[in-house]
Amino acid sequence: MQLSTMRRIDALVGRPLCFLLGSWARCVDRLSGGSHPEPPRRVLFVELSEMGSTIIAAPAIQRAHALCEQPPCFVIFKRNADSLRLLGLFKEENIFCLPDTSLMAMFFGVLRFRSWCHQRGIDTVVDLELYARISSILTVISGARTRVGFHNYRAEGLYRGNHLTHPVNYNVYQHMSANFMALLDALEKPASEEPGPRCAPRPAEQVVSTPIKLDLQKHLMEQLKQRCELPADAQLIIINPEAGTLLPIRNWARKNFALLSQRLLERDERNVVILMGVPDGQATIEWIHQEVDDPRCVNFVSCTRNLDDVLQLCHLSRVLITNDSGPAHFATLTPIPIVTLFGPETPTLYGPRGPHNANLFAGLACSPCLTAFNHRNSGCTDNICLQRISVQQVLDASCKLMDDAAQAGPA
Structure with a gap:
């Protein structure tokens, strides 16, 4: 429905x-x-x-x-x-x-x-x-x-x-x-009509993780090699440019993702950009792919057969850049650094948890506009809150996370 x-x-x-x-x-x-x-x-x-x-x-x-x-x-x-x-x-x-x-x-x-x-x-x-x-x-x-x-x-x-x-x-x-x-x-407390619970908030750190599955990773690498010539020391960067069709207001502009992909490829000849998404996002991802027009930019729509594949792709990659959507949270089950773009919703409530994440949020007076109090039904049709996040900001955040991870060494 x-x-x-x-x-x-x-x-x-x-x-x-x-x-x-x-x-x-x-x-x-x-x-x-x-x-x-x-x-x-x-x-x-x-x-x-x-x-x-x-x-x-x-x-x-x-x-x-x-x-x-x-x-x-x-x-x-x-x-x-x-x-x-x-x-x-x-x-x-x-x-x-x-x-x-x-x-x-x-x-x-x-x-x-x-x-x-x-x-x-x-x-x-x-x-x-x-x-x-x-x-x-x-x-x-x-x-x-x-x-x-x-x-x-x-x-x-x-x-x-x-x-x-x-x-x-x-x-x-x-x-x-x-x-x-x-x-x-x-x-853990007796039933009560009073607002509760009356205790200090408990920390809720993410402690669940998913194991590396070599057979799935082999399949994904074969799919990648069929679509581009991978450098011997390829550094995979995942971009998820679609937040889904239910709430398209959460999407950063596709032209921004295209420019970001070009900048990432220019930064290091080992970088390979993987455009990941579900079939509903095929048109957007194909547009970005054609706009970038680089053999190291791969249209990977429908190549991940299930969420297990998505997690194994995260295990293989250096960073995930995504709109506020499910993959930002799924990726927290792996060590991959995550850059998440927020606008209509706030990272204060929904930011992916973990020490190696960057949640970008312009913090406009009208944002967030999707809340529990309006059934996530905003009247906004022009997401200025996301447009205020520049390509340079996302590039800087992504590069910093990759550099920090390289200095820290394998997890």
């Missing part, structure tokens, strides 16, 4: 369902004496639509492994499930893939979800979503007696029901990894 269609369904159907199911859940809680006071036995995480957020949530998920008797479970849209598998924190039978190709498919998926939760003895749900009401609906439908999630309290904003036994204040001044950790902090 298109994003606009999902927003309309969420607004028209989501509001009354959140009210009805939330009221029903509250009545059940009162009749049964409230939520379970004992530690959770099995936690279900809900994060449907944000592939990058599953990576940001990794520290919170690891903490749930330590807190609970049984391995946690996860529900996610089927099209996004590969991002979750990258973490290696969930057994396949503990991942529920919800279809979202149509309203009918989603409806029958929700019916199966209720039975799936019952079979696994889910007693606690942690809702990682900020925007969608469907995650609130799934939280209640799961049948869990303990429900943790973000709540707006007295703030104006999206109504997502009043069903949470452990409501948590969404803190716009804390990185999302710290916000996710706050959900686990709340889970």
Whole structure:
């Protein structure tokens, strides 16, 4: 389904369902004496639509492994499930893939979800979503007696029901990894109506990493050699110029990526620029490729067969330069330095974590304009916030990260 269609369904159907199911859940809680006071036995995480957020949530998920008797479970849209598998924190039978190709498919998926939760003895749900009401609906439908999630309290904003036994204040001044950790902090405390949790934010450093897979790297190098003559000591630079079709406002101008590629190739004859992306970005990447017109600039669209290939390409490369999108977060599972371009959203909340990253952000008064309070639905059609980031700034940041990594030596 298109994003606009999902927003309309969420607004028209989501509001009354959140009210009805939330009221029903509250009545059940009162009749049964409230939520379970004992530690959770099995936690279900809900994060449907944000592939990058599953990576940001990794520290919170690891903490749930330590807190609970049984391995946690996860529900996610089927099209996004590969991002979750990258973490290696969930057994396949503990991942529920919800279809979202149509309203009918989603409806029958929700019916199966209720039975799936019952079979696994889910007693606690942690809702990682900020925007969608469907995650609130799934939280209640799961049948869990303990429900943790973000709540707006007295703030104006999206109504997502009043069903949470452990409501948590969404803190716009804390990185999302710290916000996710706050959900686990709340889970360790008694149920409360008060804004919480009332404790210092916990650090949430990324500790998950992916191993080198030589067979996949061999395949990728063969693909590269078919497309260009690699220097013997080639230095691979990945550029991801598309942020996806759902939020095109997050895209830096393609002419900037073309000029940046030319400058990188001029800087060192060993540099090879790899233009990476999904098939939807083929037109943009082909335009950049033709504009650069250099044999060391490679159109690599569709050559990465899955996210595993993307990570192995990161292992092979010197730096990743990308719009604010999923690959910026996936790459944190490898040692590669990352340059991420922010504008409509802020690195304060969503910047990739790690010591070898540069998050470029102009910080205009109107930015960020995609937030939890407008359902990521900005009225902006001219992303001046990204246009203010110059090619020279990105070039300088990229070269510094590569030089620093060269001086530090192999990780």
